[in-house]
Amino acid sequence: MTNVVFTFRNREIGADTYRRNTFRCLRTLICKGNREFTKVWTRSSNKAWQYESGRILSDNYKVCHFGYGRDNIPRQMYKLPKTDTGKTEDALIYRCFHDNFTEFENRPCLVTLQSARKGESICFYDLDTGQLLKDIFLSQLVKFKYLSWIDPNRRFVVKSVSSSPERSIRFQRITGNLMTSSIVMAVFDAFPLTFVGMFEVDKRVFGPGIISASLSHGMLFVMYGKGIIRFFSFEYINEHYKLYDHDLDSPRMCSNGIVLEGLPMNIKITECPPVLFEVQCLHHDVKIGGHPWHCIFSPMGQRGVFQVASLKDKLKAQNGTLVDDTVDLEQDWCQFHPDNSGRILYMATASGSIRVLEIKELSETSGKYEIVENQVLDHRPPKQERLMMTSSGRTVKRSQSQDEISYETDVIIHNIDYEDDLDLTWTSATQLRPEPSNMVCFYDNQSNALLRKIRLDMRESCDIDYENNTCFDLDTIVHFVKPTIGKFICNLYRLSGDLNQGPAEKISSTSGTSADTCRSDRNRQDVRRSRRERR
Known part of the structure; x- marks a missing residue:
């Protein structure tokens, strides 16, 4: 089983249709086969x-685990040496699918933002060996802090923190220019590596x-007070305000002749670029997507209320106000579907369900346009009647107070x-009733039908106060838990199983097969097998 999955991974070439057909057999094993996810490493x-691109990074990106070792345990690929001069501020992984180019440009790399006394640098490390491939010094005048993708695997940006008075004075003394900026950004193309x-x-x-x-998807987002966000085109800025090109290997001269x-x-x-779009929202949180382009945001002062509006004319869609009247301590969220289909996912924490919505033209x-509900992904367990015994021996339903109805949560997604x-x-999700457990649910992306529900073997992480995060990648489930401050736990689950086991647990949208039934099926198969052996 492990060799088959490893072969599948090696056949990745970046073409979605080819990869989709290749992994169809693995999808069958996960959803319909007799395989289970077993915890192999903690x-x-x-x-x-x-966790990114199949690699588990720890110790502030210095240690990398990857692959399949003995008993499906990941191997330690490298451990970067510790330095006293600085630390890793941020990092990302560059995955390259190009062929017939130089060895360095065709390698997957760990890109890190390293801070030091003289300034920050971008370092490129080989993902297999940890070898330092390239080091680019950014600036001794600007304090850079954040590293992120503008377009995944194509273009990334390094962003600074707000300039301090000391750095502004130093910048003016060396360059002769007054530094009045709030944010400084440096943009790079990943392949070929270009400034x-x-x-x-x-x-x-x-x-x-x-x-x-911030910079994302080719747009510059500038955030102001009172929740205002303005969108600008970075391509327009690059074409109209770029003074000259600079090669990464060439030195640069200052106006007074000093080499910096x-x-x-x-x-x-020099002047404000054209504003593409402007919106006022809560916490500067805007999500853009859909077909055609729409945006999702919460109006100022309305927590838990989401509006869907056209990006072209800001016209709100019909039924475009999403709100759940049930009071809950957890915050609701709304986003576009990560498969780029344009669908909308709205999750109300009190109900423990996710509504799948579509944008349709009237x-x-x-x-x-209008918002139409397509499906509901319900994570709540079947409701149990609340019974109580009276003094006379009768069994009656116990009534619930308004506080119980408002604050009772059976599942946390x-x-x-x-x-x-x-x-x-x-x-x-974490299911709190009737028995605390962590679970992962798989749905068909086209019909939204529940295909399988998997319960993770880690009951100590079912506390409602613990921070939980899960990653799923083909045959691997990685579960991160933060039980207390300064303690982080990583659990790795691999798809495994015995070919002699019975069929996997089948999950319907209403109820699931009990463990006793599955166990009895396996016992009957063992009896039949022993009878055949006697014959």
Whole structure:
């Protein structure tokens, strides 16, 4: 079984249709076969764990576990040496699917943002050996803190924190220019590795009241006070305000003839670019997606209320206000489906269910849209009647108070994501009643039908106060738990099983097969097998 999965992994070439057909057999084993997910590895650490591209990273990205060793336990690929000069601020993994290029450019890399006394650097490490492949010094004048993808595996950005007065004075003394920016960003193309440009979000250009800014999907998001967000095109900024190109291997000269280390500020925005879209929302939280483009946001002062509006004219869709009247301590959330189908996922924590919604046009000429419910992914266990015995011996239903109805939660949903190779939508949740347990549910991505429900063997993580996070990748489930401050637990589950076992547990949308029934089926098969052996 392990060799088959490992062969499947090696055949990845980046073409979605090819990979979808290749993993169809693995999807059958997970959802309909006689295989179970078994815990094969558990570790604890005083630092947070990360999981990306099949690799488990620990100790602030310094230790990497990957692959299949003995008993399906992942092997330690490398351990980066510890340095006293700085630390890893942020990191991401670059996966390359190109062929017939140089050895370095065709390697998957761990890209880290390293801080030191003189400034920050971007370091590229080989994912298999931990060897340092390239080191790019950014700047000794700007304090960079964050590293993220603009477009996954194609373009990434390094973002700074707000400039301190000391750095502003130092910047002006060396360069002769006044630094009045809130955020500085440096943009790179991942393949081939190219420096696109560095620019500053200047308050004199973009206006006062800037709180933060970010780059994603080719757009610059600038956040202001009172929940205002403005969207700008980065391609427009790059074309109109870029002064010159800079090669990563060439030195740069300052205006007074001093050779400076690091990268230049080669994009100078002199006037405010055209605003593509502006919205005022709660916590500066806006999600963009759908077909055609729509956005999801919560109006100011309305926690737990979500509105779906067209990105073109800000016109709210019919039935576009999503709200759950049930009071609950956990916060509801709403997002676009991660499979890029344009569907909407709305989860009300009090009900323990996820509503799958679609955006549909009212008529071909109206240009107006409505929100239609497609399916409900219900995680709640079957309700049990609340009975009590009276003094006379009669059994009656016990009434519930309003507080019990409002604050009673049977299940807490932690994650919902899409596995593109298997074409499965999966969720992870903690079920509190009738028996505490952690579970992972697999749904068909087209029909939203529940295919299988898996209970993870870790009851100590079922506390409602614990932080839980789950990752699912083909035959692997990784479960992270934070029970207390400074303690992080990682549990690894692999798809395994005996070919002589009975069929897997079949889950319907209403009730599941009990463990006693499955156990009796296996016992009957063992009896039949022993009879055949006697004959």
